[in-house]
Amino acid sequence: MNTPTCGDSRIDDRTGADTRADVQQSAVRSYYGETLRSSRDLRTTACCSIGAMPAHLATILARLHPEVRDRFYGCGSPLPPALGGASVLDLGCGSGRDVYLLSALVGESGRVIGVDMTEQQLEVAERHRAFHARAFGHARSNVEFHRGDLADLTALGIGNASVDVVVSNCVMNLVPDKRRAFAEIFRVLKPGGELYFSDVFSDRRLPRELLADPVLLGECLAGALYVEDFRRLLAGLGVADARVCARSPIALTDAAIERKIGFANFESITWRAFKLPLEDRCEDYGQVATYLGTLDEYPHALDLDDHHHFETGKPLRVCGNVADMLGGSRYAAHFRIDGDKRRHFGLFDCAPAAGAVAVPGAKASCC
Ligand SMILES: C[S@@+](CC[C@H](N)C(=O)[O-])C[C@H]1O[C@@H](n2cnc3c(N)ncnc32)[C@H](O)[C@@H]1O
The missing domain is CATH 3.40.50.150 (Vaccinia Virus protein VP39)
Structure with a gap:
């Protein structure tokens, strides 16, 4: 073989x-x-x-x-x-x-x-x-x-x-x-x-x-x-x-x-x-993202991934990569991103959602 x-x-x-x-x-x-x-x-x-x-x-x-x-x-x-x-x-x-x-x-x-x-x-x-x-x-x-x-x-x-x-x-x-x-x-x-x-x-x-x-x-x-x-x-x-x-x-x-x-x-x-220049780890710049509830089919909440659930109007602390995904793509019109990358606070304290099932051997997608 x-x-x-x-x-x-x-x-x-x-x-x-x-x-x-x-x-x-x-x-x-x-x-x-x-x-x-x-x-x-x-x-x-x-x-x-x-x-x-x-x-x-x-x-x-x-x-x-x-x-x-x-x-x-x-x-x-x-x-x-x-x-x-x-x-x-x-x-x-x-x-x-x-x-x-x-x-x-x-x-x-x-x-x-x-x-x-x-x-x-x-x-x-x-x-x-x-x-x-x-x-x-x-x-x-x-x-x-x-x-x-x-x-x-x-x-x-x-x-x-x-x-x-x-x-x-x-x-x-x-x-x-x-x-x-x-x-x-x-x-x-x-x-x-x-x-x-x-x-x-x-x-x-x-x-x-x-x-x-x-x-x-x-x-x-x-x-x-x-x-x-x-x-x-x-x-x-x-x-x-x-x-x-x-x-x-x-x-x-x-x-x-x-x-x-x-x-x-x-x-x-x-x-x-x-297609964005993202970092290979989730870094903390003290940024916060808020979904505005402006997508017709998603008035109450929008998911970015298996552990980012944005409720309309509720601010969520996010890593630099998530801030860039939301702020640098066509989703930008539907989010408010507070903060920028001028000040760094170290690695983002992140974990996959409770109950998320990992593929055996796979790294859970971070933050
Ligand atoms: C499992 S079917 C899925 C078809 C369709 N996405 C769907 O959901 O019904 C896979 C399709 O990929 C096409 N395909 C596989 N390799 C390809 C390639 N290299 N270039 C273009 N089409 C390809 C096949 O012709 C087939 O129609």
Whole structure:
């Protein structure tokens, strides 16, 4: 067995890497283009373990075309707040379920770009563009789809610093060159822009051999990132502080799959990370943030992550990174930040929320 090292090098080493990547991508295309016909064909809960959707999203979901709803293979709900007028890029958009939810959320003045490499998935998504523009009362569709590799967005004409938000739902685990894919994301995000994505993560590095199993790969397990390697990968790209927004365990309900890969534990995790120059630890500058209650769908409170719950009008002491995330992004209009970074009080005294469950071996996201 090959011994993987950190940073997902099991698929980064160059000897034969291109061939392996091609084989992996064609297996994924075949799984999502031919093997699967609807969410019901999935063999584990990996690609469909979604928590309860907030009411305003459930209302939009009910208005989507049934064929688009039926071909949802995501593992979370990567739909952040404050999207009105935003440009959003959905990587591995599949048949477009999240793209069309986002279409309603960004509104007519916003724009949603879906990217996927599987023709059959995009064919379904494209077919229902006019239907959704009509359903949301848009004079013309604010959605476009591009076929190609999400690890090469330049080839699709997506420029540097051109989008406000990047989302993705259960896709990165399928991508051979994850480092390149995340580098592309932070290239195309505007300064202060946000990556908000859900994916399958494992509690350990998985043997590379398992990538050759089309079912384990297609079911979003064999390519799952070890959560600590994900943090290292982001750190290597200059992204020092990513936050966990939601997480849920994945059950291996199929006996054959359990036998092959049941030695590891899997979770669906939704992360957010900003294109901002943040510090690698949470530092205390005596700053305080107050949510103004100005987002229509969140009148009473807004969560930044699994341990920052901002009640409307209630000041909360925050570290420098949180102050920058809120004050340096599109959330700035919805927060008052008191204090600046002129005076430093040492490391921020922080702890994850009581009851928060840590991925075994993972550092809880700080403060
Ligand atoms: C598990 S499905 C999720 C689809 C969609 N996000 C959803 O929630 O229904 C994964 C999708 O990622 C796409 N995909 C995987 N690797 C890709 C890559 N390198 N470039 C573009 N699309 C990719 C597949 O074609 C497939 O449609």
